[in-house]
Amino acid sequence: MSDGELAIPFRQRAGSALKDAFLQEALTIATTKFIDLRREAFEDFPEGEALRDRARAIKEATRQRLDHYLEALIANIERLGGHVHYAKTSEEARAIVVDIARRTGARMAVKSKSMATEEIHLNEALEHAGITPVETDLGEYIIQLAHERPSHIIAPAIHKTKGQVADLFGREFKRRVEADPEVLTKIARDELREKFLQADLGITGANFAVADTGTVVLVTNEGNGRMVTSLPRVHVAVMGVEKVVPSLTDLMVFLAILAKSATGQKLSVYTTLVRGPRRAEELEGPDEFHLVLLDNGRIAQLGGPLREALSCLRCGACLNVCPVYQQIGGHAYGYTYPGPIGILLTAMLEGPRSVRDLAHASSLCGACADACPVRIDIPRMLIALRREVDEKKIAPWVERVAFTLLARLLTRPALYRLAARSGRVLQRPFASEGTISRLPVFLNDWTRTRDLPAVAARTFQERWAAEQGRTQ
Amino acid sequence: MTTKGEFLASIRAQMRTARDLFPASVAKRPEHPAAEADTIRRELAERWPAILERFRVEFERVGGVFYRVTSLDEVPAVVGRLAREREARGLVAWHAAALGADLAPALEARGLDVHEMPAGETAAAERERLRAITAGADVGLTGVDLAVAETGTLILVSGAGRPRSTSLLPPCHIAVFDRTALVESLGQVGVFLEAWHRDGAPPATGAVITFITGPSRTADIELTLTRGVHGPKEVHAIFVEQGIRG
Numbered sequence: 001m002s003d004g005e006l007a008i009p010f011r012q013r014a015g016s017a018l019k020d021a022f023l024q025e026a027l028t029i030a031t032t033k034f035i036d037l038r039r040e041a042f043e044d045f046p047e048g049e050a051l052r053d054r055a056r057a058i059k060e061a062t063r064q065r066l067d068h069y070l071e072a073l074i075a076n077i078e079r080l081g082g083h084v085h086y087a088k089t090s091e092e093a094r095a096i097v098v099d100i101a102r103r104t105g106a107r108m109a110v111k112s113k114s115m116a117t118e119e120i121h122l123n124e125a126l127e128h129a130g131i132t133p134v135e136t137d138l139g140e141y142i143i144q145l146a147h148e149r150p151s152h153i154i155a156p157a158i159h160k161t162k163g164q165v166a167d168l169f170g171r172e173f174k175r176r177v178e179a180d181p182e183v184l185t186k187i188a189r190d191e192l193r194e195k196f197l198q199a200d201l202g203i204t205g206a207n208f209a210v211a212d213t214g215t216v217v218l219v220t221n222e223g224n225g226r227m228v229t230s231l232p233r234v235h236v237a238v239m240g241v242e243k244v245v246p247s248l249t250d251l252m253v254f255l256a257i258l259a260k261s262a263t264g265q266k267l268s269v270y271t272t273l274v275r276g277p278r279r280a281e282e283l284e285g286p287d288e289f290h291l292v293l294l295d296n297g298r299i300a301q302l303g304g305p306l307r308e309a310l311s312c313l314r315c316g317a318c319l320n321v322c323p324v325y326q327q328i329g330g331h332a333y334g335y336t337y338p339g340p341i342g343i344l345l346t347a348m349l350e351g352p353r354s355v356r357d358l359a360h361a362s363s364l365c366g367a368c369a370d371a372c373p374v375r376i377d378i379p380r381m382l383i384a385l386r387r388e389v390d391e392k393k394i395a396p397w398v399e400r401v402a403f404t405l406l407a408r409l410l411t412r413p414a415l416y417r418l419a420a421r422s423g424r425v426l427q428r429p430f431a432s433e434g435t436i437s438r439l440p441v442f443l444n445d446w447t448r449t450r451d452l453p454a455v456a457a458r459t460f461q462e463r464w465a466a467e468q469g470r471t472q
Numbered sequence: 473m474t475t476k477g478e479f480l481a482s483i484r485a486q487m488r489t490a491r492d493l494f495p496a497s498v499a500k501r502p503e504h505p506a507a508e509a510d511t512i513r514r515e516l517a518e519r520w521p522a523i524l525e526r527f528r529v530e531f532e533r534v535g536g537v538f539y540r541v542t543s544l545d546e547v548p549a550v551v552g553r554l555a556r557e558r559e560a561r562g563l564v565a566w567h568a569a570a571l572g573a574d575l576a577p578a579l580e581a582r583g584l585d586v587h588e589m590p591a592g593e594t595a596a597a598e599r600e601r602l603r604a605i606t607a608g609a610d611v612g613l614t615g616v617d618l619a620v621a622e623t624g625t626l627i628l629v630s631g632a633g634r635p636r637s638t639s640l641l642p643p644c645h646i647a648v649f650d651r652t653a654l655v656e657s658l659g660q661v662g663v664f665l666e667a668w669h670r671d672g673a674p675p676a677t678g679a680v681i682t683f684i685t686g687p688s689r690t691a692d693i694e695l696t697l698t699r700g701v702h703g704p705k706e707v708h709a710i711f712v713e714q715g716i717r718g
Contacts, residue, residue: 026694033695060496067483074476080679086479096473138701139692155692162694181696189701196702197607213669223640223688223703229680230636231603241483248669250499252662263691266530266623267658270703271683273665280593281632282678283602295474299482303490 006334010357017328023159027329030158034320037264038371045266051257056374058250059311066302069211069244070293076214080276082289090120090296097122097203097236098129100290104234106131106200110192112218112225113137114205115153115314116238116294119336119349122203133203134195136224138188145172151330151338153316154262159329192224202228202286206239207313208254209291210273212247216291218272219258221265229274235286237274240294242310254313261373262315297349305384309344311374318368318378324361333358340368340378347385356394359385398442423455431455506672508663512655520651523621524711527654530624531709534686535699539710544573547648550710551575551613552582554646560584560610564642567591567633570676571615571648572716584611591633603637612642612704615716616649617675618664619709622657625685626709629668631676639684645704647684650715 017023042048062069074084087093101109109131111117123133123144135144139156143149145168150156157165166179169187177187204225208217216237218225229235245251259265278285301307319325319339330338335354337345340362347355359382368378389395390403409419430436431454439447446452458466502508516523528538539550555563563584568574569591576586587605594602606612614634618627626647630636639645655661665681668674688703699705 030695054499057494057496058498060493061498064487064490064492064496067480067487070483071480084476086474086476088474088479088482092473136702137692138690142692155695157692158695160693162696165693181693181698184693185690185698185701192702193607197603221688222690222701224701226636226640226682227702230640246498247501248665249501249662252658252665253499256658265534265685267625267683267685269534269685269687269689271685273681273683275679277679279631279677279679281591282630283589283594283599283635284637285630285679293479295479295482299486302483302486303488304486307490308493 010332010334010361013332013334014328014361017332022161023329024327026159026161027326030152030155031320031326034155034263034316038261038317038320041260041264041266045260048257048260051253052373052375055253055257056311058245058253059374062244062246062250063242063302063307063310066241066244069246070241072211073209073214073244074293076211077276077289077291080214080289082214082276082291085290085292086295087120087292088295090294093120093238093292093294093296094122094125096292097238098125098131100234100236100288101126101131101201102129104200104288106234108132108134108195108199109201109203110134110136110195110199110224110228110232111140111203112205112220112228113140113156114203114238115150115336116205116240117203118150119296120238120294122238131201134192134199136192136196136228137220137222138185141188141192142168145169149331149336152319153314153337153339155316159331196224196227196231199232200234202232202235204228204235204237206237206243206291207258208251209239209244210246210248210251211244214275215248215251216274217251218274219255219268219270220272221263221269223270225272226270229272229286230284233286234288234290235274235277236290236292238292238294240296241298257373258313258315261313261317261371297351301348305388306344306348306381308376309341309348309378309381311376312341312345313373315373317371317373321367321371323363323365323367328361333361340382341372341376344378344381344385352385352388352392353394355385356389359389398445417459417461420455420459424457427454502663502666505663505666505670509667509672512660512663513652516654516656517651520654523654523656524651526621526656527619527624530621531686532624534624535689535707536624536686537706537708539708541710541712543714544575544712544716545578547573547710547712548575548578548582551579551611551646552584554644554708555582555584555611558610558644560644562605562609562642563587563611563613564589564606564609564638565613566615566635566638570631570633571613575613589633589635589638602635606635606637606641609642611644611646612638612640613646613648614639616647616653616709618655618661619649619653620655620658620661623685625683626707627661628682628684629674629676630678630680630682632678634676634678636678636680636682639682640703643700643704644706644708645684645687646708646710648710648712648716650712652715
């Protein structure tokens with residue numbers, strides 16, 4: 001989705017998603033399947049629960065000494081002959097990558113799937129500089145051809161049917177294409193194989209970077225991560241600062257739970273551990289290796305209320321189990337990172353104003369926290385975010401006034417009793433069979449999508465008092 | 473542009489104000505990983521058949537094809553048959569020193585067009601030529617540095633005579649290994665990785681360590697599993713009972 005669409009309010013974006021029958025079916029199939037695969041993977045893995053605790057502890061311990069681990073990572077990468085760059089904002093990150101591309105005379109860049117480069121809108125910047133970016137993950141390739149954005153962290157094109165993909169390929173390659181995943185995959189393989197062999201620049205994200213060894217770790221299923229880090233003469237990895245892990249021993253803890261949470265695999269097909277540029281005795285590998293460390297709002301949260309979200313591994317498990325994501329899909333959220341964790345990351349990267357509506361796009365059911373491989377307490381932070389949105393007067397004034405009044409009412413028993421009595425009278429024109437389906441004037445915002453229970457004929461307090469009177 | 477100093481200073485400034493969410497520590501690393509790796513090897517040497525069986529089950533589960541032969545002499549026959557069935561001719565192979573054996577003559581005798589990768593430093597033009605040959609080859613033949621039973625994973629270290637592309641560009645990857653490569657779990661892999669980095673001898677000194685768990689796959693179109701999207705469509709592992717290096 002283009003940023004222009006953010007002009008459309010969240011409620012409308014969600015509304016159109018709910019009416020999109022294709023999307024609804026695709027979401028049901030995808031999220032159900034991912035949930036099953038994840039459950040089966042952990043059922044067969046009794047040590048999984050203990051490993052999740054360890055992974056969570058490692059992330060927290062690393063955050064507590066982040067400067068130390070980043071310094072070690074930087075020193076080790078430079079010792080290997082690699083270069084490290086520092087980007088405070090997405091503009092800086094884009095400028096760094098474009099500059100490397102220009103300096104090395106690159107004309108085409110092959111990319112393996114990376115949320116960080118989505119986050120900084122790198123492709124537009126490369127195109128603007130006359131460098132052709134080619135997404136090589138099949139899902140990303142599809143959405144690049146369709147000029148869209150990913151709708152799921154690990155399955156970016158789940159909102160597309162094979163028929164839609166066939167139409168897209170047909171238009172792109174000017175021939176009739178059969179709507180068969182096998183055929184479509186073959187076409188993409190052939191197209192992209194040429195690009196891998198021609199490209200001057202390989203751009204990746206990083207799932208992890210190991211401080212102790214200067215290793216950048218990429219996890220893929222298709223093998224594009226290997227291609228991109230082996231064939232072009234320059235490799236640039238763009239990584240959020242929170243992705244550093246202390247040692248190879250720590251890395252193995254994360255690898256043991258990452259793929260299980262994402263796709264239910266014990267490991268993804270390829271885990272690639274890259275240490276700097278090609279060695280003299282090697283046949284392939286880049287002559288130049290660059291790591292771009294990305295802040296973009298992360299550092300300000302190192303001690304902030306959203307800091308726990310910095311533990312996120314980007315596995316997508318919380319999306320699949322979220323009743324809101326299951327209904328509206330990724331695009332309705334409107335930003336790079338969808339789903340429950342996406343709301344927190346959006347607040348972190350774009351500021352609290354960006355989540356005025358999104359902060360409420362959660363039922364706080366807690367399924368996300370249960371599914372998270374590192375047990376991030378997402379509901380707790382969503383509540384903190386709602387409070388912030390209210391305190392900073394970002395929430396609409398009607399909402400703020402209504403909830404301030406409600407808070408007064410709920411903390412003053414006499415007022416509460418009075419309100420219950422008057423509510424019973426005032427609701428008469430609107431209530432039927434114990435529910436209110438339509439409130440008048442601006443209050444109808446509340447009842448547009450849900451019923452309000454009517455005030456009971458006798459409140460609990462009144463019944464309690466009556467019962468006490470009877471037994472005494 | 474932000475400098476390293478400014479960047480780290482901004483992190484430290486935040487950390488001074490940060491409170492810990494909870495007391496936490498990183499994973500405990502092995503103190504003498506090379507010695508621990510040796511202990512693991514010795515311990516596994518006594519019960520390798522069970523570990524191998526678990527590897528076979530997991531490797532097949534992820535779509536790999538497993539073979540077991542008695543001696544190295546039987547490997548060319550397996551490779552030759554696979555090539556014949558696929559009408560494959562072009563085979564790229566790791567250097568004999570990296571494979572642990574010179575299989576080229578026996579493979580050529582079976583009608584294969586064998587390109588053995590050089591083990592020393594190579595000029596840029598020659599590297600280009602070898603890349604084109606690899607990109608056009610039907611089969612890639614490699615060794616294995618660790619075979620992980622828990623996940624059915626093959627771990628390959630890049631370096632002299634062991635290009636990354638041999639297991640990546642050809643549509644069919646065949647890997648030859650013996651019991652010295654077998655380990656049980658990802659935790660044990662961690663010990664070996666630490667040992668290679670710190671106090672033990674790594675199998676090679678290239679820039680990349682690759683974990684391969686089955687053939688290349690994608691499920692990006694309607695979650696339909698499809699094999700061989702960028703990497704090999706097939707992965708075969710041949711276990712040599714008597715060992716590769718005699």
